[in-house]
Amino acid sequence: MKSILKIISILTFLISGVFFAQIKISGKISYKNKGVANISITLKDTYDGATSDAEGNYTFETCEKGNKILVFTNTKFENVERPIIISTENITQDVELKEQLNEIDAVVISAGSIEASDKKRATALLTPIDIYTTAGADGQITAALNYLPGVQKVGETEGIFVRGGTGAETKIFMDGSLINNYFSNSVPGIAGRDQFNTSLFKGNIFSSGGYSALYGQALSGVLILESVDLPEQTSFDIGVSPIFLNGSYQKLNTAKTASYGASLGYLNITLVDKLLKYNTDFDKVPQNISADANFRIKTKGGGFLKYYTKFDTNKLAVLSESLEPDSDKNKVALKGNNIFQNLSFKQKFGRYLLNVGSSYTYNKSDVDFTTLLNNVPQNTINSKTTGNYINAKAVLERKFNKISAVRGGFEFNNANEDSRYGIFQKNYSDLLSAGFVETDLGFSNNFSAKIGARAENSSYLNHWNFAPRVAVAYRIAKDFTTSLAYGKFFQNPESKYLNSNVPLTFQKADHYIFQIQRNTEGRNLRLEAFYKKYDQLIKTNGNQNFSTAINNQGNGFAKGLELFWRDKKSIKDIDYWVTYSYLDSKRDFQNYPISLAPGFAAKHTLSAVAKKFVTKWKTGFNMSYTYSSGRPYYDIVDNNGQNIIRNEGKLKDYSGLNFSLNYLPNLGKKDSKAFTVLVLSVSNILGQKNIYGYNYSNNGLRRSPVTPTVNTFVFIGAFISFGQDKTNDAINNNL
Template sequence: MGKYLVWLFLVAPLHTLYAQDSLHKAVTDTVPRGTPKNLKQVTVSAGAFEASDKAKGASLTPMDAVTVAGSNGDLSLALRALPGVQQIGETEGLFVRGGTSDETKQFIDGTLFKYPNYPSVPGIPQPARINPFLFKGILFSSGGYSALYGQAMSSALILESVDLPEKSSARFYLFPSNQGAGLQHLALNNRSSFGLGLNYSNQTLYNALVPHVPDYFQGPSYVDANANFRIKTGRSGMLKVYAVWNKSTLGMYNPDVDSAALRSGYQGKGNNVYTNISYRTALGENWKMETGLAYSNNHDKRELSLVDAEGKPASLPEVPLTLKQNTSDIRSDFAQARMVFTHFLSNDQAVRFGAEHFYAKDAGLYRDSVVTQTDQLSAVFAESDIYLTGSLAAKVGVRAEHTSLLQKWSLAPRVSLAWRLSEESQLNFAYGLFYQEPSNEFLYHNRDLSLSGAAHYVVNYTRKAHNRFFRVETYYKQYHDLVRWLPADAKTVSTGDGYAKGIELFYRDKKTFKNLDYWVTYTYLDTKRDYLNYPMPLQPGFAAPHTMTIAIKKFFPDLSSGVNLSYSLAAGRPYYDIRFANGWQLFDQGTTKPYSVVNLHISHLMTLFPRWKHKDFSGFAVGVNNLLGTKQVFGYNYSYDGRNKMAVTLPAGRTFFAGFFMSLGIDRTDDFINNNL
């Protein structure tokens, strides 16, 4: 179960109002102020789903997606209900349009959120480190995103935090595995606020009651403390400070693929501190300035071991010891400074330009080898909103970056066009180049690599009318300079390439059936890569050619209750046994069984103490993920000699939850009802 499983399942439907707040211009607004009414429907949106005023009605917003059954209150999991995202059950992150999870980056108030999830655990997705309900603006771009952001070859998740709360409030929850409390205090002059929160989760009891394949000997446990401060400055300024500290501990044994008599051990500990400071203000009548500072200190320690049935250390003579027993202990510091200026021109056009600098330092052990590296990455960017006619808009931008670690430059032009066909429909096009540095696991031992890159071509058609929304999008991505392994001399080179192309459909209907909201998504993906140890271009093991999701939300106003049902289906994914024998060779391959999962959640809202001065808003919910208990297979682990293989599956056939919570100060009942009709 995820860190906030019970709490977030309960509160997810209560906070969808945040998805209706507009994003500020520095994030997604493509319509300058003062635009005539007949132009307000022309928004450049190829490749993007956003939560803003423009996304009201029947279009799907990410915060809507959080209420999809099975999301665990995790925004990344919730976004898997959108087209273009793969249904990956064995690890965290977003795998978008043939890209790895490392190719999707998250940004908070303009700055990079470098460590969005707790430390990765083999075969078990880890929860997000931040509460999605802190954000009022969300843009999920699956391709062709703005020149204001970089270092993400596939996708960008751009988040804007809430300014000031509506009023002071408090909340708490108490469950066998999850406990927490928090408050938000709004000053009497409505110009400043502060908030505090503490959450703790320990899944030991739950894992003892629900059988799991891993034998947990520690945790999993997660704890975080967070604080925020916000204040209006002058007539137009807004200063926001957010800080969070979190810690995780997990230890488990699994059957060893090389020997039925032995077990593979894994123990992981993580500590993270993240701070974000942002400030925006108007500079006269036609200028706006936005600045951001972020700092993160991250410590991940992971130990692999091999033990016998009694828990004593063991070894296998035919398998190199370092493959079964090694330690990684990396301490990382990351900092970013960013500044963006917007100049509003005549005829409702605008120009944005700015710069940012990233500092990253890693030091410690990586698989028993001492590593240290420091990188300074600088970027400048510019972008312009152009209205060519009353029905044709454009966004043109460029981004230049330099990395000190690789001593490489990149120049990334980007352009998007939007053509309004009618009051209800629009055609969009986007093109751009996107670069990012190779992962640290390669850079630790080889700095003679290039920036990996991808070119995006995106075309979509959207139609929104009568509380129904339809979208079809097609795209093509061309990868270059991907990392390849050369095991003979233990080096890597940037000579890999690949492609991804496909078509995506999305339909949402909130009109046809009373109090019923449903949507359907479909993704077709054709992708191959020649990278890592692939002996030839192959379909990556994380990519399924067909993916579909159906989400249904039914609300019963008279009962203040709701039923959420979701069904996800994906074609089987490829798996390979690739080993070195006079070069990389493919010894075995196949396709997993199709992925199929049904999730069901039922919730009820109530007020326990209606006479209290500070009215409470309470509720309870129950639910089951993978309701039918379908066995999911995400791939196979192979033994060192290739004779044995072991399926990668869910830790447990089903996941259950039941819980109760209470909040004081803000009654969300009407918001819950309105956002579920």
């Protein structure tokens, strides 16, 4: 019996030696021929494994036998699985890794653009809360853009003036569709205001150059606005101030899949006109009535159908001292009406994303220019324009991996205008047809490119254009990226200049942009250099109220450097940003007799914004400052068919310090059913007497300055929301 037990023990020892011998598995892990540390190596379905060292080497032992799978994992690289057979010999397994393409980690192409969107990972810049709390912006998106690099402060007319371009060279889109007449109708010397409520939009992309091939007809830049999807809950909002009264209602269904809403507003500055010392003599103070309505439906597949419509009517009349001997007063009276509608739909179909949209605009501007002597009308010239505009666009996109995609589509923009100036009448009609294609190429998390092209045809010009565009971005260090962008951009001549039958073609601009950016938590630094070359610009003759295009022989350039620094981290509870822009630009266009620095372009522009919310006081403090060096001005007249400069000079430097307070009386009251914000805002608090330019008499011997309507503007208002507590959003965003 003892002999049998000894034999069993010996056999057991021999068998365990065979089946439980420790086999060593080792190797080296590399990426682009360099060792990679911290790669997790495991034998699938076991607890055996190791982690690679600084040189990429790893080793571990196992008692497992047979067919197994060796797994290599790390969040920055694609997982690798290698089958192995474990028997009695040690195993060496080397692996070459591939980078894991990740939308969060991938470098973003940002040359020329600043983005604020709830679905992007870029530092949020100018969200709706940012806009509302920027002192001096008066809650207007386009006014807040004046505090970003590349945008010129031009107060005498509406528009976004970007890098030496006119206000008409920047176009604005809502959910992909063009917004014609984004600004209210205006008269010379008084800029129109934004007609759209900032709260309508959840995000925006502002491009000061090199923008996507999905958009066109803008020589300088685009502002792309994305409307909100659904409200968080049903709410009723009212706003009250000495100059306006408005209210809105938004209803969210129980399933939170659909909503509808409407708003109504009225503006009248009679009271403020009497309290403040206005530079402008209003014969009829500005009055405005606006209304809008919307519905939004979330589809089963996660898509959205959105509809928005609005109506605006505005009136005003301005008196000014006449510069001519046969009259003592000039009067300009305006009646304007505007209707806008926008319908958009987006939906995923398998691997494809479809975006379609359409917008319609009706705009009527009726202006009377009257001379008066002893308050008796002497002569009146009427200028009236009625326009109908339809825009339609469809975009189909497919992603190939997490950071690569291709998209393409088509766009139609139809414009029809009937206009009259005095006895001159015309009808302008144009169908602009466009096709485009664009691809995002993610070569790695550190290198990406965007390549696209756009082709357009104008029925009025009877010409085609072709616009290639390319941009690349490369991460040079952990927090540093560089971007390069190039593109051709075309734009129709403005319809107000098309008063004769001379043959014309598209105006053209080439953009070259280089950017370096450092983006860390709470801080963003951007340095950008650009060069724009203009060709085929419109040359005109005539006066400022009625000019006619005569050829496409204009040209010009704009070059410069820009700095943007935003910091939410260095100073406790203070969010601030600083921008500086240097611009060197010259143009031979419109009625310029030679190449000149444009009258709307300042060489140096500096802006600073700071915000702080003090919870104990329930108050947000906001300040902003803008400085720009003096712009040039010209008095150009037609002398026997030849444009000559009769007077010229440089304006004094522009500066303005603005301040606002936002008080939340309901802060800390958990049972409060209303969210209230009380606002006090003072623009140009130091009363700086800024000048935008000069008007000249017919003989050029007399002139009068073009100034802001008021030097210092004071606003007091209350905004109340019933049913939706926005306190946390307000505090988190420094309201």
